[in-house]
Amino acid sequence: MLTNNLVESERLPVIHDVDVVVVGGGPAGVGATVTAAEMGLKTLLIEKYGFCGGSAVAGMSATICGLYLTHKQGQPNFPPKQIVGGFTKRFQEKLRENGGLTEPQLYGNTYLDVHETRVWKKTADELITQSGASILYHSYVVDIIKEETHIKGIVVATDNGMGIIKCKNVIDSSGNGIVAVMAGEDFTCGKDGVVQNPTIIFKLGNIDYNKFWDYYGKDTICHDEFSDKIRQAEKELGATLPRKKIWTFKAINDTELIVNATAINHDTEKLNMIYPEHFTYSEIEARKQLESYAEFFRKYIPGCENAFIGETSCEVGVRQTRSIKCKYTLKDEDVRDCKIFEDGIVKSSWPIELHRGEAPYLYWLEERYYEIPFSAFQPIKTSNLVVAGRCLSAEHAALASARVTAQCFEYGRAAAIGAYLAQKEGVALNEVDGKKVKQLM
Ligand SMILES: Cc1cc2nc3c(=O)[nH]c(=O)nc-3n(C[C@H](O)[C@H](O)[C@H](O)COP(=O)(O)OP(=O)(O)OC[C@H]3O[C@@H](n4cnc5c(N)ncnc54)[C@H](O)[C@@H]3O)c2cc1C
Incomplete structure (x- = not known):
């Protein structure tokens, strides 16, 4: 073409x-x-x-990944140790100076910084x-x-x-x-020809922050009980919730959640966003799917009972x-x-x-x-x-x-x-x- x-x-x-x-x-x-x-x-x-x-x-990937050294599995309270400097550090510092970057948030065995x-x-x-x-x-x-x-x-x-x-x-x-x-x-x-799935990212507002984070814990990768709740909701609501391990970040304003949960797949096609037909299919599916995840949060997750969908990424995010x-x-x-x-x-x-x-x-x-x-x-x-x-x-x-x-x-x-x-x-x-x-x- x-x-x-x-x-x-x-x-x-x-x-x-x-x-x-x-x-x-x-x-x-x-x-x-x-x-x-x-x-x-x-x-x-x-x-x-x-x-x-x-x-x-x-x-709306939401975070800067790749800044910090990864630590050993199960090592508690390790400090973030930055290993990338250069332009990255300059951009990171300028973002922070402009009020657009959080302190490092835990992601499994490492950290990431969330941006606005x-x-x-x-x-x-x-x-x-x-x-x-x-x-x-x-x-x-x-x-x-x-x-x-x-x-x-x-x-x-x-x-x-x-x-x-x-x-x-x-x-x-x-x-x-x-x-x-x-x-x-x-x-x-x-x-x-099989690439990583695309994801639409969205914000949830009107959250009882303390209640939510008390339940979710410090790690931005959800725990196993949370994944079980997604499985339960899938059965009970009949909703499309294909991904069971999701990431949730604290937004810069300390009131919203940024949710990386959706996963657009297709049973028969090798979805690849270089094809406009695949990109279009993924955009439409993603917009439907994010509503299902928001409903799941409202019905199953403490602190999210009155949550509403805020900003969404302006395109379905393409990883590969x-x-x-x-x-x-x-x-x-x-x-x-x-x-x-x-x-x-x-x-x-x-x-x-x-x-x-x-x-x-x-x-x-x-x-x-x-x-x-x-x-x-x-x-x-x-x-x-x-x-x-x-x-x-x-x-x-x-x-x-x-x-x-x-x-x-x-x-x-x-x-x-x-x-x-x-x-x-x-x-x-x-x-x-x-x-x-x-x-x-
Ligand atoms: C859903 C999702 C979640 C992610 N989460 C994270 C995360 O939490 N942390 C993290 O660090 N990374 C994350 N990533 C990965 C990261 O965002 C990307 O890998 C990174 O942004 C890639 O940077 P890039 O500059 O190579 O390309 P891109 O960010 O893809 O930028 C390419 C640019 O080129 C422009 N462009 C393309 N074609 C043309 C054209 N023909 N003419 C003019 N302009 C054009 C596009 O508009 C775009 O601005 C995520 C990615 C996705 C999709």
């Missing part, structure tokens, strides 16, 4: 001419844009929504505009202009028509690897689509064995968190971490392109750990450092020495 319509596209007007185009303003795109501009590159971010954040904001989407958007706007980068919101990348192995320009569609952005290098932080696919790069989708085949593919064993790389650009201690079926599969690294190498972002065929974010080259279980927000910020930063080195040294971006990127991280 995707085309590289060179002849038609070249007739369009050139609307920008920059060093680096960043496609997609999720965590990876924001990290890339700010870093590239601050390193002196003329940088333009293109985002299809009117705000940054991607799955973290449009998908409105403040996330504002924080991204501030950092990007202060960096000197430009943004085009409400602009959709629909095509590229490619000459042999080189992308000469990006074609965007806006309400004012279509136009070309000429560029030296491209960072594809679209989540779906859209530019890489247009450029002819190969990709995989999950395990034999394409992984672009790059020079190195992060293996499932690399994560389980905690592999360290010569070109490792960021650490991760986040568990393998695979969303599929009744309960997400969790594999904890317990006081260990692995690294993600820069070569997992360098595509094979296109000379002036890197991918950044959840479309990195990774096997299925590896991606289920490596895809979270703290690491995505740093993937973006590494991609921008790569673009800086490519321009400074006159080398192809997909040939930049990852060890040099590591040194500058």
Whole structure:
């Protein structure tokens, strides 16, 4: 379905001419844009929504995962120990300064920080505009202009028509690897085409907070008795409640709950949100399913008797689509064995968190971490392109750990450092020495 319509596209007007185009303003795109501009590159971010954040904001993921070291099972009262710095720490501190981040909340054997989407958007706007980068919101990348192995320009569609952005290098932080696919790069989708299920996240208001948290406990992952209540409600209400192990977070205002519970599956189709038919089906199912979970909370959970549904994510959240085949593919064993790389650009201690079926599969690294190498972002065929974010080259279980927000910020930063080195040294971006990127991280 995707085309590289060179002849038609070249007739369009050139609307920008920059060093680096960043496609997609999720965590990876924001990290890339700010870093590239601050390193002196003329940088333009293109985002299809009117705000940054991607799955973290449009998908209302609610938290920054991947910040802290994971601890040993059953170790009580361990303190949060942060292992990711760089742009992630800067964004985290700015979010907190802007009043949009909670203190760390317990998640199994680790912690996460809960954010407020409105403040996330504002924080991204501030950092990007202060960096000197430009943004085009409400602009959709629909095509590229490619000459042999080189992308000469990006074609965007806006309400004012279509136009070309000429560029030296491209960072594809679209989540779906859209530019890489247009450029002819190969990709995989999950395990034999089966990807993690999407989820719509929602807030519940009018909660008796003390009563609820006394029952739910400190851990944001629900306890077994809570899961049993979901099973009971499923039988008694005849409701669609496919996921039995859910996450509930304290919102920044200390009055609402943020609920990560829904799971959109399909009996026969391998649901994949790159197909508009599947995305549409999932949006409609998700909106129905969240009402069933809200009813469950009201009828079965102490403190939620008068709860109402507040904000919902503006799209069903997409965890996984394409992984672009790059020079190195992060293996499932690399994560389980905690592999360290010569070109490792960021650490991760986040568990393998695979969303599929009744309960997400969790594999904890317990006081260990692995690294993600820069070569997992360098595509094979296109000379002036890197991918950044959840479309990195990774096997299925590896991606289920490596895809979270703290690491995505740093993937973006590494991609921008790569673009800086490519321009400074006159080398192809997909040939930049990852060890040099590591040194500058
Ligand atoms: C339901 C759900 C819950 C999650 N929970 C957590 C959590 O609690 N903590 C955590 O850390 N992570 C969580 N994640 C994961 C995390 O949010 C994502 O993995 C992360 O946001 C990925 O970042 P990214 O920058 O790679 O891509 P994305 O966040 O997907 O951003 C891609 C951006 O590109 C834009 N874009 C795409 N195509 C185009 C185009 N053609 N033209 C212009 N713009 C385009 C999109 O609009 C989007 O803004 C969750 C994800 C989901 C779906």
